Amino acid sequence: MKKWPTYLFILVIFISTACSKENEASYVPTPSPLNIPPLFESLILSPVIPANNPQTIEGIALGKKLFFDPILSIDNSLACANCHAPELAFSDSESISSGVNGTLGSRNAMPLFNLAWNYDELFFWDGKTFSLEHQVFVPVTDPLEMQNTWPVVENKLQQHAEYPELFEKAFGTSKIDSVLVGKAIAQFERSLISANSKFDKYLLGEADLTPEERNGFEVFMDENRGDCFHCHGSDKNPLWTDNIFHNNGLDENFKDLGLGAITGDPADNGKFKTPSLRNLAFTAPYMHDGRFLTLEDVINHYSEGLKNSATIDPLMKKVANGGVNLSDKDKADLKKFLLSLSDYEFVNNSSINK
Amino acid sequence: MNKILATTCLLCMILCSCHKDLDDDVFPTSVTFNFNHSWDDTPVTATDFNSLKFTNAHGELLSISKLRYLISRITFEKPNGEYFTFDDYFLVDLTQENTLSLTPNNTIPPGEYSHVYFTFGFNNEDNYMNYTDLNSASWNVPEMLGGGYHFMQLEGKFIDATNTETGYAYHYIRAVDNTQSPLVFEDTFFTVDIGAVNLSKSTNFNMNMNIAEWFKNPNTWDLNQLNNMLMPNFDAQMMMYQNRQNVFSLESVNPF
Numbered sequence: 001m002k003k004w005p006t007y008l009f010i011l012v013i014f015i016s017t018a019c020s021k022e023n024e025a026s027y028v029p030t031p032s033p034l035n036i037p038p039l040f041e042s043l044i045l046s047p048v049i050p051a052n053n054p055q056t057i058e059g060i061a062l063g064k065k066l067f068f069d070p071i072l073s074i075d076n077s078l079a080c081a082n083c084h085a086p087e088l089a090f091s092d093s094e095s096i097s098s099g100v101n102g103t104l105g106s107r108n109a110m111p112l113f114n115l116a117w118n119y120d121e122l123f124f125w126d127g128k129t130f131s132l133e134h135q136v137f138v139p140v141t142d143p144l145e146m147q148n149t150w151p152v153v154e155n156k157l158q159q160h161a162e163y164p165e166l167f168e169k170a171f172g173t174s175k176i177d178s179v180l181v182g183k184a185i186a187q188f189e190r191s192l193i194s195a196n197s198k199f200d201k202y203l204l205g206e207a208d209l210t211p212e213e214r215n216g217f218e219v220f221m222d223e224n225r226g227d228c229f230h231c232h233g234s235d236k237n238p239l240w241t242d243n244i245f246h247n248n249g250l251d252e253n254f255k256d257l258g259l260g261a262i263t264g265d266p267a268d269n270g271k272f273k274t275p276s277l278r279n280l281a282f283t284a285p286y287m288h289d290g291r292f293l294t295l296e297d298v299i300n301h302y303s304e305g306l307k308n309s310a311t312i313d314p315l316m317k318k319v320a321n322g323g324v325n326l327s328d329k330d331k332a333d334l335k336k337f338l339l340s341l342s343d344y345e346f347v348n349n350s351s352i353n354k
Numbered sequence: 355m356n357k358i359l360a361t362t363c364l365l366c367m368i369l370c371s372c373h374k375d376l377d378d379d380v381f382p383t384s385v386t387f388n389f390n391h392s393w394d395d396t397p398v399t400a401t402d403f404n405s406l407k408f409t410n411a412h413g414e415l416l417s418i419s420k421l422r423y424l425i426s427r428i429t430f431e432k433p434n435g436e437y438f439t440f441d442d443y444f445l446v447d448l449t450q451e452n453t454l455s456l457t458p459n460n461t462i463p464p465g466e467y468s469h470v471y472f473t474f475g476f477n478n479e480d481n482y483m484n485y486t487d488l489n490s491a492s493w494n495v496p497e498m499l500g501g502g503y504h505f506m507q508l509e510g511k512f513i514d515a516t517n518t519e520t521g522y523a524y525h526y527i528r529a530v531d532n533t534q535s536p537l538v539f540e541d542t543f544f545t546v547d548i549g550a551v552n553l554s555k556s557t558n559f560n561m562n563m564n565i566a567e568w569f570k571n572p573n574t575w576d577l578n579q580l581n582n583m584l585m586p587n588f589d590a591q592m593m594m595y596q597n598r599q600n601v602f603s604l605e606s607v608n609p610f
Contacts, residue, residue, distance in 0.1 A: 044490045119490065221496040223583045229496060230523075236494040267404035267419075311404075314419060314509040314521030317582040 027172040029056035034116060037195030039203055039238045047116035047190070053133060053183045055190060058170040063188030064352070065166065066181060071156055073100050073146035080139065080185070083109040086353045089279035089346065090192065095290025099145040106144070106256065108290035111283045113194040113346065114276065118243050125272045125288040126258045127245060132186035137178060150178045157181070194278050194346040195238065202340070203235055209340065216337025219330045226302070226324060226334055230315050231274045240278050240341060245271040246313045249306035249323075250287060258288065260311075270311050281342035295335045303331060383464050384556045387428065387456040387472070389446050390605065391421070394566045400449045406511065406519075410569035414577050416512035416522070421565070422447045423506035423526075424475050424493075427545075430462055430553070431469040438462045443480070445491060464553050474598070475505030475543035481528060499585055500530050500537050508568065512577045522581035524568065529591035540588070542595040548604040560605040567601040568594065 032055045034047055049055065066072065070079040083097045084090040090112035097109040107125055115123075115132060122128075123135045139145040140153060157163045157176045164174040171180050199217075201207035209217070219226040221234060231248075233240035245259040247270040254260075260269035272288045286292040292301065304322035306312070318324055326334065346352075391398040393408045398418070406417045426443035440458035447453045475481070481502035488494070488503055495502045506526040514520045529540040548559065569575035573593040584590045 042484070043486060045486050218498060221498060223496075223585045227583075229494075230492065233492060234494055234496065236489045237492050242492045308519075310519070312521065314511060314523050314582075317521060317523075319521070320518065 029058040029170055032057045055187050059184050059187040060191050062166045062170045063184035066185050067188055072140050074148045084112050087347050089282040091283045095285045100147045103144050107288050113192045116190040117239050126262050128262045132189055133182040136182040136185045194343040196345040197343040198340045212333045212336045213340045216333035219334045232277050241274045241276040245273055247271045247311045249312045249316045252307045252309050278341045280338050282347055299331050383553050384461045387559045389454050390562045392562055392564050411574045412576050414512045416510055418510040420509040425472050426476055427473040429471050430467045433468045466552050468550050470551055471545045471547040473543055473545050477543050495527050515578045522577050525585050526594045527585055529588050531588045532586055544598055546602045555609050558608045562603050562605050568597050573597055
């Protein structure tokens with residue numbers, strides 16, 4: 001019983017030395033937690049941040065540099081940012097993106113924002129890749145995009161005047177590999193947060209909608225008119241997407257099977273991930289193949305252009321009539337409402353621009 | 355300084371672990387509700403989705419592509435009227451295996467319970483709160499219909515009277531007449547009472563939802579008439595409510 005304090009003392013010494021040793025041994029970059037917008041905080045679940053890749057100032061800065069650097073492509077001609085341009089909400093203006101040497105891809109470049117809130121972490125139009133860390137591996141080696149190989153990229157970065165030190169600062173090692181490249185770019189991508197549209201400000205009581213925008217929102221929410229909210233979010237889901245895969249009636253026969261090619265289930269043919277409706281002012285053309293150049297085209301599609309197929313979503317109603325047959329006034333107002341979801345501060349934000 | 359810190363930590367740890375033991379002694383039984391599904395006598399799982407293989411009481415051949423619904427307020431009531439209601443609510447989604455088995459976070463004391471019941475949907479008090487998980491699942495009802503949340507989304511395709519494959523979206527919410535201002539509501543949440551149980555240890559309650567019942571009794575549902583835009587349709591919501599009566603049944607109770 002008398003010895004108890006001695007044991008405790010030894011234990012305490014042991015714990016405290018163990019702790020301080022650890023502090024000296026491992027370098028810790030500066031944490032930079034995501035700045036969660038107030039509407040996201042109050043309405044939806046927390047963002048997904050892998051425990052083994054926390055956001056840090058050094059990691060985000062490195063990811064940003066890599067994102068804008070053509071060094072990742074085979075001939076140093078193409079950066080991520082060529083197809084994901086900040087002023088276009090990190091998308092491009094072509095229907096189908098072209099890679100190195102103008103090689104034409106097969107799909108429309110997706111805008112990049114609020115990616116940390118994609119809870120299922122399925123990326124690309126067809127959800128083929130799980131997690132942002134893994135997503136980065138795809139474009140670098142894609143024969144339709146950057147056409148590179150990882151040994152080449154790793155070697156180029158390792159020989160570079162600045163990169164080894166930047167990796168040292170971000171991850172405590174100057175030995176560069178694809179996993180760390182993936183982690184850095186993923187951190188940068190998670191820092192791309194868009195939550196400052198006119199409609200956000202309206203929900204926060206900081207701006208008013210015009211009567212047209214207000215009616216457009218009602219069209220969006222009304223099951224008897226647009227009925228868009230079942231898939232595209234709402235005033236209660238500020239992501240403006242469900243991040244789920246649907247066939248929204250674009251085609252009778254599919255050139256691109258979408259999700260079906262990934263799962264092998266014919267019931268998934270023609271399904272693509274619902275895109276967010278934020279920032280449509282910057283992300284034309286629309287749909288996975290960029291087939292619609294304007295929002296009028298998109299709205300006409302839902303109103304009278306629906307094509308029936310075995311996998312068309314049950315929520316696509318009145319398919320026999322081509323769709324919901326909106327009045328001209330409702331169409332024009334719906335467009336105005338959709339544009340109120342565009343976030344000009346996001347595309348002009350200098351900290352995420354090059 | 356370090357010594358004080360460490361001692362405090364140690365003390366905290368000891369205190370915390372004692373506290374937990376105490377809790378466990380008083381409330382040792384956990385309960386789990388497993389939800390199975392059928393089309394009359396045929397079991398239904400997500401593997402049966404997307405194929406036209408069910409026929410409803412009105413005679414339409416149909417498929418199911420989505421079935422999600424909300425269960426809340428699981429309650430155990432003692433003969434003396436004392437009751438335990440769990441705060442948890444559950445969004446059951448047939449395509450997500452882990453949502454088919456509901457285990458509230460808390461445990462309850464063993465003993466005789468004269469009634470065990472749960473709420474399908476949300477009662478009015480619960481319905482108008484803010485739930486981040488349900489918002490994230492796009493489970494909301496538009497403000498123009500009074501807000502709150504869906505109680506059920508059942509979707510799929512059916513062969514209509516012109517022999518065309520057509521979508522249906524049987525969405526169940528609190529009934530609302532939105533032709534009037536202010537809106538006029540009728541409650542459609544309901545409790546499912548599965549009777550008495552003597553709870554001696556942790557227990558599984560195996561429930562079944564017979565999906566065919568939603569189309570059957572007392573209203574023979576005609577999908578040709580009612581397949582979409584049902585949320586703002588007050589009469590359709592009341593018909594769904596009336597058809598609830600034989601939807602749920604208790605299959606078995608297994609103490610484990």
